[in-house]
Amino acid sequence: xxxxxxxxxxxxxxxxxGGEDHFMNRITSIGITxxxxxxxxxxxxxxxxxxxxxxxxISLNRADAERIEVEKI
Amino acid sequence: xxGSIALLGQPNSGxxxxxxxxxxxxxxxxxxxxxxxxxxxxxxxxxxxxxIVTDLPGSYxxxxxxxxxxxxxxxxxxxxxxxxxxxxDASQLERSMFMLAEFARMDKPAMLILNMMDxxxxxxxxxxxxxxEKKLGxxxxxxxxxxxxDYDKLKKLIAEEMKAPHKLKIAAPxxxxxxxxxxxxxxxxxxxxxxxxxxxxxxxxxxxxxxRLMTRPVLGKVICIAVVLLxxxxxxxxxxxxxxxxxxxxxxxxDPIEKLLTSWNVHPWIISIFSMMLPNTxxxxxxxxxxxxxxxxxxxxxEETGFIARAAYQFDGLLSKLGLQGKAxxxxxxxxxxxxxxxxxxxxxxxxxxxxxxxxxxxxxPCASIWSIIPVISGMFFSWWQTxxxxxxxxxxxxxxxxxxxxxxxxxxxxxxxxxxxxxELPPYHKAHWxxxxxxxxxxxxxxxxxxxxxxxxxxxxxxxLSFSSDGNVNNSLIYRVGTFIEPVTKFFGMxxxxxxxxxxxxxxxxxxxxxxxxxxxxxxxxMEATFFSQATSTDAALLGSAMTxxxxxxxxxxxMFATTFNIPCIMALSTTYKESHSLKWTVRVAxxxxxxxxxxxxxxxxxxxxxx
Numbered sequence: 001x002x003x004x005x006x007x008x009x010x011x012x013x014x015x016x017x018g019g020e021d022h023f024m025n026r027i028t029s030i031g032i033t034x035x036x037x038x039x040x041x042x043x044x045x046x047x048x049x050x051x052x053x054x055x056x057x058i059s060l061n062r063a064d065a066e067r068i069e070v071e072k073i
Numbered sequence: 074x075x076g077s078i079a080l081l082g083q084p085n086s087g088x089x090x091x092x093x094x095x096x097x098x099x100x101x102x103x104x105x106x107x108x109x110x111x112x113x114x115x116x117x118x119x120x121x122x123x124x125i126v127t128d129l130p131g132s133y134x135x136x137x138x139x140x141x142x143x144x145x146x147x148x149x150x151x152x153x154x155x156x157x158x159x160x161x162d163a164s165q166l167e168r169s170m171f172m173l174a175e176f177a178r179m180d181k182p183a184m185l186i187l188n189m190m191d192x193x194x195x196x197x198x199x200x201x202x203x204x205x206e207k208k209l210g211x212x213x214x215x216x217x218x219x220x221x222x223d224y225d226k227l228k229k230l231i232a233e234e235m236k237a238p239h240k241l242k243i244a245a246p247x248x249x250x251x252x253x254x255x256x257x258x259x260x261x262x263x264x265x266x267x268x269x270x271x272x273x274x275x276x277x278x279x280x281x282x283x284x285r286l287m288t289r290p291v292l293g294k295v296i297c298i299a300v301v302l303l304x305x306x307x308x309x310x311x312x313x314x315x316x317x318x319x320x321x322x323x324x325x326x327x328d329p330i331e332k333l334l335t336s337w338n339v340h341p342w343i344i345s346i347f348s349m350m351l352p353n354t355x356x357x358x359x360x361x362x363x364x365x366x367x368x369x370x371x372x373x374x375x376e377e378t379g380f381i382a383r384a385a386y387q388f389d390g391l392l393s394k395l396g397l398q399g400k401a402x403x404x405x406x407x408x409x410x411x412x413x414x415x416x417x418x419x420x421x422x423x424x425x426x427x428x429x430x431x432x433x434x435x436x437x438x439p440c441a442s443i444w445s446i447i448p449v450i451s452g453m454f455f456s457w458w459q460t461x462x463x464x465x466x467x468x469x470x471x472x473x474x475x476x477x478x479x480x481x482x483x484x485x486x487x488x489x490x491x492x493x494x495x496x497x498e499l500p501p502y503h504k505a506h507w508x509x510x511x512x513x514x515x516x517x518x519x520x521x522x523x524x525x526x527x528x529x530x531x532x533x534x535x536x537x538x539l540s541f542s543s544d545g546n547v548n549n550s551l552i553y554r555v556g557t558f559i560e561p562v563t564k565f566f567g568m569x570x571x572x573x574x575x576x577x578x579x580x581x582x583x584x585x586x587x588x589x590x591x592x593x594x595x596x597x598x599x600x601m602e603a604t605f606f607s608q609a610t611s612t613d614a615a616l617l618g619s620a621m622t623x624x625x626x627x628x629x630x631x632x633x634m635f636a637t638t639f640n641i642p643c644i645m646a647l648s649t650t651y652k653e654s655h656s657l658k659w660t661v662r663v664a665x666x667x668x669x670x671x672x673x674x675x676x677x678x679x680x681x682x683x684x685x686x
Contacts, residue, residue, distance in 0.1 A: 011277070021252050022137060026496050028256030029134030029175075031168040035257075039278050044290050048386055048495060052278035054168040057499040059386045061393070064496060 003049055003060070003068040006040040013037050015069040023064070030058060032068065076235045077125040077153060081145065082160030083172050084131040084423060085382075085500050087188045087218035091160065092128040093513060094224055098520075102655050104425075105130075108140045111425045111655070119228040124235075127154055131423070135175040136255065141424065149179050156234055157183045163193035163200060163215070164501065166271055167263055174259035177245035182238035183211050184230065190215045192503060200271045208266055210242030219377075219506035281502065287383040297384045301403055304375060305410040308367030315363020319356040326352040342541065346534075354533045357582070358526045361413055361645045366518035368407065368414040372421060373510035375403065381421050382499045389495045395475060396483035398422060399495060401431040408438035412646035416653055417521070425654070426486040432650050433482055433663040436642050437474040439467065442583035443638050449587065450634055453618030454627045463631065467638050474639060474670060481666060521652055528648040536581050552577065566672045567632030567679025569625060576671075579637045581644050586637060587617075594620045628682035636675035641667045 006012060014036045017027055031054040032038075038053035049065040051058050060068075082088040093100075096115025103112045113128035129148060130141035149157055159176055161169040166187070176183065187193075187200060206213040214230055216223050246262035249255040280288070287293050330348040375381050381400055389399030400421050408415030415435035422428040439447075447467065451460040542549035556563075556570035563573040571593040578589040595617060621630070641647055641664045651660040 009277075017253065024252040025134060025137035025256075028253060029132075029137070029171055030496055030498065031171065031260070033257050033260055034253065036260075041278060041280060042288050044288075046390060047288075047290050048389060050288060050386070050499070054165070056165045056168050057278070057501070059382075059389075059495060059497055059499055061389060061495045 001070060001072075003040070003051070003065040003070050004043065004062055006043060006049075006070055006072075008040055008042055010040045011037070011073055012040065012070045013073050015071050018067045018069075019064075023067070027064070027068075031056065032058070032060075037073070038070070074121070075123045075125060076155055076231075077127070078156045078158055078231060078235075079127045079129050079148065079154035080158050080160065081129050081149070081172060081176060082131060082188075083133050083162070083169050085498060086131070086160045086162050086169060086172075088128065088131055088160050090218040090509070091186070091188070091216075091227075092126060093516075094218070094221070094509075095227070096126050098516060104655070105140075105144050108144060110140050110144055117228065119232050122232065122235075124231065125154075134171060134256075136252070146179070149176070149181055152181065155182065156231065156238055157181055158186060158231070159183055160186045160188050162189050163187040164189050164196055164198065165498070166193070166198075166200065167260075167267060170263040170267065171259055174246050174262045177241050177243070177262070178248070180240060180245070182234070182240055184234050184239070185209065185211055185213045186216045186227070187213060188216050188218050189503075191217050191220075192501060196501075198271065201269070205266070205270045208243060208270070211239045219509045221508075283502070284383070284499075288386065293383070293387050297387050297402065298406060300375070300380065301384070301406040302409070304371040305407055305414065308364065308371050308407075308414060309410070311367030311370055312360065312363040315366065316360035319359035319363070322356040322359070323349070323352040345541070346537065350533055350537045351530070354526070354530050357645060358522055358529050361525065361529075361649070362518045362522035364411060364413055365417050365521045365649070366514050368417050369420075369514035369517045370510055372403065372407075372418050373514055374505045376421055377503055377505045377510065379500045379502045382497065385495070385497065386499060393495070395434060395479040396487050397431055397434065397479075398427055401427070401434070404431055404435050405438055408435040408440065410441050412436060412438070412440050412642035413649045416646055416649040417517070419653060426488075429654050429656065429659055430479070430482055430486040432654060433478050433659075433666075434475050436646070436650075436663065436667060437471055437478060437639070439471060439638050440583065440642065440646075442643075446583065446586050447634055447638065449614050450590075450621075450630060453614070453621055454630045463634060467635065470635065470639065470674060477670070478663075478666065482663070521649065524652050525645070525648040528651065529644055532581070532644045532648075536578070540578075566636070566676040567629055568636060568675060569629060572625065572629060572633040572636075576633065576636050576640060579643075580641050580668075583637075583643055587614075590621065591617055594624060626683075626686070628679050628686050631682050632675040632679035635678045636671045638671075639667065639674055640671040 014032060014034050016034055017024065017032060036053055038051045040049065041052050041057065042050040048059045048061045051060065080088055080092055092113065092115065095117050097117070099117065100113065100115040104110065105112045110130050115126050117124055117126065127148065129145045132139060132141045132145065135142050135146050148154070157176065159173050161173060173185065187202060193200065202213045202215050212230055212234060214227060216227065243266065246258045249258055287296060327348050331344055334344040334347060381403055384402050385399030387399065388402035392399055392401050403421060404415045404418035407418040412435060415438060416432050419428045419431045419435065422431055447464065448460055451463045455463065539552040540550050552574055553570070556574050560570045563570065568576060574593055575586050575589040578585040647660065647664060650663070651657060654660060
């Protein structure tokens with residue numbers, strides 16, 4: 001599923017990240033890489049998605065979060 | 074003897090705090106050659122050796138193609154600095170060590186600072202710094218950026234390392250052509266290093282109660298707005314002693330100076346410069362510095378605690394439409410109180426382009442002074458519900474101006490490739506370190522006082538020359554002659570010479586507008602006194618109203634109100650913008666934009682209103 005479809009408090013794993021190099025650089029340098037475990041903390045309509053990953057609370061805007069495929073674990 | 078070091082770290086790693094504490098007031102701000110990226114360079118002296126410190130622009134990595142990353146990489150590779158001090162956040166060790174993985178490929182002398190050890194310890198995290206040091210082969214210093222005692226250790230270590238530098242002895246992460254694979258490789262490198270160095274519990278993250286409130290879609294926004302408006306009130310409280318002293322200056326100095334100079338038979342023109350203009354300039358600048366002090370304290374507090382990051386999360390969606398980061402909401406709300414506060418509040422923005430764009434948009438926010446004059450003038454011409462309509466009309470045009478400013482400047486200031494959506498961390502709430510906040514605020518306020526005094530004095534002199542008349546009669550001033558001469562032109566924009574003069578003095582200080590109107594319509598006090606001695610002049614709105622309604626039409630009044638609201642904010646806000654942006658070119662550019670915008674809106678309002686009134 002897409003990260004934007006995940007529910008709050010879901011424990012998950014990043015499956016894939018898509019996008020051009022510039023976006024990829026930004027997203028991976030903050031720690032969102034394939035295989036990383038994370039927790040969806042908050043996912044409200046029209047708001048950025050909040051995830052907890054590598055001991056960090058990260059906020060991603062929805063358009064970017066749509067490009068991230070995740071799975072529940 | 075001198076040495077040169079560079080500070081490297083991700084945003085929120087506490088890099089600027091360390092830079093400020095290391096270098097104190099010995100800082101120089103410029104631009105990296107050919108780039109709109111701010112270059113911060115400072116120095117400190119330890120044991121007789123001077124060390125130049127370059128604060129490298131903050132970014133999450135070094136492999137991207139942003140200006141910041143290219144500058145940082147080039148600088149480190151060039152070897153201009155003999156030692157790179159790499160900063161990581163101990164409370165988010167795994168993620169922030171990514172920067173060290175990037176750095177490792179450059180094979181240059183380095184040392185590592187584990188910042189925010191107190192936060193990490195508070196989270197129950199254990200880090201074996203000795204083991205880390207052994208693995209890396211470079212010195213590792215556990216650190217609290219806000220603890221002044223730690224800086225001696227840091228300086229001592231820097232001095233030692235400059236004599237006998239160390240390089241990472243562990244091999245750099247293998248390079249992969251694919252961005253994804255490359256990042257993975259770097260994180261693998263980090264986890265291998267951190268193995269047996271730190272223990273991390275794989276716990277389920279629980280938001281704090283406050284965070285749960287702060288991230289609620291509607292309530293969170295309401296809290297943010299309330300907090301920033303409250304912060305404005307608190308900033309005003311900090312300002313009060315300064316402006317209290319400031320307001321006493323003109324009154325206290327005026328008579329003695331005048332008496333003294335008169336007894337020396339000095340020309341009255343010179344006397345009024347020294348008795349009226351200079352004390353007033355000093356008073357203005359002092360109040361302004363006091364306000365900057367207050368704003369820096371409250372923003373320092375909000376930033377250190379992590380509040381600003383929450384506000385950014387809340388408002389990012391809305392502000393991205395203007396090309397701004399969510400963080401800009403704080404200076405924008407601050408601008409409702411005072412544009413100076415808004416301009417210096419933009420320090421929370423991440424890069425120069427964003428900061429400049431935020432400042433130019435903050436200018437459109439009508440400040441409290443505007444709201445104190447518009448209803449008065451409107452009340453002279455219109456009924457209460459019409460006045461309400463005027464205010465609504467102004468608010469609508471505020472939004473329009475913001476959109477136009479953004480359209481106009483966004484491309485240059487925030488190029489598309491740097492604009493990608495918000496990907497940011499919400500740092501955990503920290504306790505505020507008051508001593509540190511006060512120190513930095515005092516330094517900022519002093520800096521702005523020192524630098525702005527010159528700018529404000531210069532503009533004051535210009536306005537003074539324009540408004541001077543030997544007998545106090547407006548008709549003898551230069552500005553009257555210029556004003557009446559170009560009246561055919563200003564009439565086209567909806568303003569006669571009287572309102573045009575008030576428009577000009579509004580660009581100097583919004584508080585001067587009523588006094589100027591009083592001077593030009595009633596001839597009660599001189600224009601100069603209205604502008605430079607506003608405390609001593611009183612305006613009787615009812616009398617002024619009857620004089621104005623006789624001499625100008627409601628359409629002209631309406632046009633004037635719009636022109637004044639959207640004109641450049643005031644000379645203090647202008648000089649704050651210049652000082653904060655370090656760019657005369659951009660300050661002038663934005664100022665010209667606002668003057669044109671004000672004239673255009675005034676012109677349109679006047680001619681449209683004439684059709685109906």
